[in-house]
Each structure stands twice: as structure tokens, then as C-alpha cells.
Amino acid sequence: MTRYIIRRLLQAVPLLVIITALLFILTANLGDPLAAFGGERRRLQPADRARLERQLGLDRPLIEQYAIWLVGNDWMKVDLDGDSIADSYGTRRGVLRGDFGDSFQERRPAIEVIGERIWNTLLLMVASEIIVIILALLVGTFSALHQYSFWDHLITTLSFIGYSMPIFWLALMLIYLFGVNFQRWGLPSLPTVGMYDLSVGPTVGQIALHMLLPLTALSVVSLAAYSRYVRSQMLEVIHQDYIRTAYAKGLPERTVLRGHALKNAALPLVTIVGLDMPLLLGGTVVTEAIFGWPGMGRLFYKASNAGDIPVTMGILFIIAVLVVVFQLITDIVYTYFDPRIRYE
């Protein structure tokens, strides 16, 4: 097992190098990264612009910029004053040593900017994922046990609608109904923007209240797909011989379903969840934009619009690493749940 993990990690290295190199080429051309420096009121003088480009290393060939992003430049002399003579050591330490560079927009470490936002996104994602998994297991099992009944057809139709639902449409409807109209009708309305009331501060109650709508929007869309999946898995499992055996030896239905059927039906869900988790970070761009949630998706949107290379690349890098790590965790968890599988 240890050897398997090590081999997988080693295989991931070239993969990550390819991904980041491709993304770096794209990101480096997202627009004028220096636009953020002049501020809105004054434009950069050509001399200042040249100096900034030199300091940020933007005057270098792309391949060199990528290398510096990856391994830093504190081991080589760089030319800072523009006389074509390398004079002092660089200050960048490179992503591989945890230095993501400084955000162009905010002029502080990109990792700090991302770090502030990542927890907000994770809060939303993990909460939604937990709700979705529990509900999907319940709904999917119910649907499978009552196959072709009225409720099964209703659930199937609803999950198709949920699966096809553009998340922005659902989000706008939720805001319009619970935020705007409830207020109009004098009912207790839900907050629709931000994480907490500025007058109250970030208390647990406030955040929970502000999370309700974005959480609903996110959950409905994933719930549809997951519950369909659980249903089809469950249908396959409950027709197996060992389920009949369990019934035959007189076990109560509850025990059979929970102990024998659900455990096996839920297994493939582990893979889906493991592969979806990091991608869900991306699925929140639109949700976060609509609900004004200060998360990573919104940060990415803002940073990529402004040509803020360190922040944009930082977020993409974190996601790419998370994908690889989650794939590995999924495989390992799988062997725990299903002892028949062994990796060599």
C-alpha cells in the first residue's frame, strides 16, 4: 500500500507540471497585470511601467517566468535597476517552497489573500456536501425500494429538473422569493447577500442564516445527480443473492437495508464524492457571485479579470493539487470499504 501511494504521488508530479505550465501560459496573457498598480486615477508612466515589469519579472521570457514561479529566483542574481547587469539575489522562493508570490492587486502574499477566502468556500462546500450525501442516500434508497411507484416517478422527474437547473436561475428565484417577496409580504425574509450583517458581526447565527440560500441552491443541483446514482446502485444491490439470504434467515428489513444493502450501494458514491469535492470549488463561482459570498470562486473571477497572475495561478494550483490528492484518498478509502480491492 505504501509503495502504491508513493508511486501514485510520483506519477502526479509530471501531471502537475504539465497542467501548471499550460495554465501559466494562459494566465500570463489575461490582460494587463500592471493595470491594477496605477490605480484608477493615475496612469503609469512608461518608466515606472518598465521598472515594475522588471521587478515583477514580467519582462522575462514566459518559460523563465514559469520556472521562477515554480522554483523561485533567490538562488540566482537578477537585474533590478535595468542596466542589464544582474546585481542582487531574487526574493521569490517559488510555489514548490510555498511562496505563491505577491498579489498584484493587494500587494501582499497571494497565499494570504487566498487563505482568507478558502475557508469561506470550504464552509459552504462541506456543509452542502454533507446535506447532499445524507439526503441522496435517503431519497435514492426510498426511490429504489418503491421502484415505479408514484413517488419514484415523482422523484425521478424532480431530480431531472434539479439536474438540468442552471444554478443562477435557481439562485435568483430563491432570492426573489425568500429575500424580496417575503419582505414585501411582511414575512421573515432571509438575507441574500454576504456572510453576515455588518452591524452584528460574524457570529455563528448570522453566518448560518446567510448560508441558507446559497446552500439550498448548491444542494438542490447536486442532490438530483447523487440521488439518481444511489437509486441505480441500490436497485442493483437489492436483487443480489446475499440480500435474499439475509431476508431468508429472518433479519428485520431495517437491518438488511442498513447493514447489507446500503453499505454496498453507497460504496461507489465514495468515488463520486471524492472526484467531485475539488471540482465543487469551481462550481461555486456563480453561486458566490450571486450571493456575494466572499469565497475563492469570486476571488478567482476578480483576480483573473484583473490579470493578477499570482492569485489566479495560486488558486488553479491549489485545485489541481487537491484533485490529485482527493483521487488518492478516494482509492485508499475504497480499499477500506471494499477489502476485495488491493492495490499493488
Place this chain on the structure above:
Amino acid sequence: MATVSLNADEILTSKPFTPGQVAWKRFLRHRMALVGIWILVGLVLYVAFGPLFFSEADANLVDLRQKMSRPSDTHPFGTDMAGRDILARTIYGGQISILIGILAVVVSVTVGVLIGAVAGYFGGIVDSLLMRFTEAMFNIPQLFLLIVLAKFFASQTPNFTLLGRTYSGSVVIIVGVIGLTSWMYLARIVRSSFLSLKEQEFVTAARATGASDASIIFEHILPSAMAPIIVSATLEVANAILSEAYVSFLGMGVQPPTATWGNMLNEAYNQLEGAPWMWFFPGTLILLIVLAINFVGDGLRDALDPQSLAGAQE
């Protein structure tokens, strides 16, 4: 009441069903797929014959005195920020949205089939290189890639004129970008069908007759691998329309003067309370078409590809 008469001669002499007829019968049994077909036909008629009632000039007619007026007799869906008629704009926007959906899938199917077929057929180092690349593309959420790519190519593409109408150059960019970020799933399916099909005897026979690799791939193996390709291409149209809506909603998709259902939502969501009709109609049309295509795709899967795990998500 008609009675069912079973005439032995008739049964014995009638032709057996072709695989196509069997699939068609299975498709017709799928009630939701039929509902999907009707919704699709309705929407296509809507965008195809709508122009008989509203010219494109109507759709782009700016009338600031009429701005943000609620739905009425003259403007059944209301008007937007610039006083343009939303009904007319959903017609022309729908044409572009549907067109983008279809063209993007043409791009993604072409790329996906080529990569999957080459990887599956040749195997070895070609296979592992191509699959590494596919995996790399999979590792970044599509929306993030879409945003970066749309921004990368967006730098001032000129408008172009086709058949007397002017389109924003961003339409072409968005088609390409969506197509190039959505082929990976298909490539994997095609690769796995090729892996098993290339071991079959008809391929050995074709090779023995001296057929070239290209001929074996496209004329012999590909036709046998069509079912899953058709199913996932259909479902992919829905995803492409959604993707267009997402990037356009974020303001990085199709640019004015061309309307799409997605970019109509972009300015509308600032008017969430004041003018709900601005986002309600285009948003509902997107929901309807995506839903209809998913219904049809599911029916096609049951009809063409019965062994696949029904209901499993990608």
C-alpha cells in the same frame, strides 16, 4: 373495438425489425423522452419562426423611454435596461444559444473522437501520452478553464457578418472554448470502446484485406462505437448551452450586440427586485431546453445503449 388478429402467415412473412426500428420502439416507450422532444420542437419553432413576427431591428431597438417596463400587451415579456423588447431578444438570443450549443458539441465530438480513437487504437506510448493529457484537462474545473480561456482569446475579436446579420466575434471564441474544454469525457468513452472493438475478428479481417489504419478506425470500428457517442453528444449539447449561459452570465461570454439567453441574464441580475421579468424569461428558456435535451438524451441512452448503467452520472 378492433380486435387484434394474429395471422400466422403475416407474422412469418413480415420482416424482422432492424436494430434501428428496435431502438426507435424503445425510445417511444420512454415517456419523458417524448415530452423532451415536444419541448425541443416547440423551442426550435419559437426561435425559427419568431423572426417572422419580430425583425432583428426590433430586438436591438433601443428606446430609453420604455426602459424596464413590465410585461404588457406591446411587450409581453417586458423590456430591458435599454428599452429593448425581451420577447424579441429571447428569439434571436435563443438562435445563438442553440447554435453555440450545437457547434461547440461538433468541436468537442471531433476532438474527443479523434483523441479517444487514436489512443484506443494504437495503444502504447501514444495512448499513455494522450490519456495523461486528458487527465490533465480533467483536473481543472471546466468553469475555471472557460473563464481563463475566454479571457485569453477575448482581446478584441472583430464582429463579422454572415447572411446579412452581424455577429459578435466572441460567438466563435465561445464555441471553440466550450468545445475544447468538454471533449475529455467523450475521449475516454471512445477509447474504451476502441480498446475492446479492435480485438474483434472483423477488425482482424479488415486488416488482412490490407485496409489502412485510418480506414479501419473510421470505416470499420467507429460505426460500431456510435451508440455511446450519440448519447453523450446529445447530453453534451445541454451542457454546452449551460456553459455558455454561465460564462455569459459572468460577463465573459458572448458580447453585445449579439444577444444570447446567457448574456441577457448578465445585466438582468442587477435588477433582481426591480425587473424580475428581465431574468425570468431567458432563465426559464435555458432551464426548459436543458431539461428537454436531458430527457431526450436519457431516452436515447435507454434505446441505443441499454447495457449502460441507467441513471449513472458522468
